[in-house]
Amino acid sequence: MRVHQRKHAETRPPARHKMTGAGLLEVLVAVLVLGIGLLGVAATQSVALKANQVSAMRSQAIIESYGMLDAIRAAMPPEALTSSSARATFLAAYQLQRTCNASAGAAGTLAGNDLREWVSTLRNDLGEGACGTVACNPQSGECAITVEWDESRLPGGQSGNTLTIKSRP
Template sequence: MIVHPRNNAARPPGCRQMAGAGLLEVLIAVLILGIGLLGVAATQSVALKASQASTMRSQAIIEIYGMLDAIRTAMPPESLVSPAARAAALAGYQLERTCDAGVAGGDTLARNDLREWMKALHADLGEGTCGSVACDTGSGECAVTVEWDESHLPGGVSGNTLTIKSRP
């Protein structure tokens, strides 16, 4: 085995050869990486909250249109030409603001539709969800309102209300 002597003549005096990263450089790199990962986690949390709030709003819209479709489906054919028939059909779908899923029970199609709608609201938006249906029997326009609470979400607010008006 041949050992070659080091040639230190090419280097200026007092210079050391770098052998790798020191402990301080590694600690600084880990610190910067940790701060970056915390920033990514915080961004992910904000995005998740916004996504959940958007999902709840979309679900409220779906439920409102579901109720309007139920009213539209239950309208008798004569309601197209007879204001009295339209008024009688819409009168069954009147629902004062309520948060109780069982309050709208009854033996008519309208009462059953309202009860099932309130159950769906509670299942999709939470137990504190409230709803109301107000139909103007003269014009035939119905306003369906849903109120829900997002305060259980991080940074969520309570008292969200959405009303959609339509003529079934």
């Protein structure tokens, strides 16, 4: 009699479940997800830079407006503080209709030099489209400084921006 050996499950060769490395499809999906993430980061950075540029221009307009008020305060003679007629005469020299021309203002006077320098600085700092107005009320002594500029050349910027600051010099 012959005895047959039974083949048990342990004696069978193991199935091939062992994989090494990543497949091409997994690598492509990982690169796609990474690329989309990096594009999102770049877009966010771009928006932040645009907003920063617009904010910087508005801050510069405020600085220039207060600079003009400070120039008027610095030039004001003491008698303009006590005499309304002296104040009216003094403030009349600082009146400036809306202008974008850096040569505005009476030549050879302190007021004219201040106004020319102010408009020139506006155009240098805020662009060639920047304009300025100085309107002072001789009775109250209040001056309104208006700055206009165009930030439409910036992505997301607007044209026709206006800032008016009122104060007594």
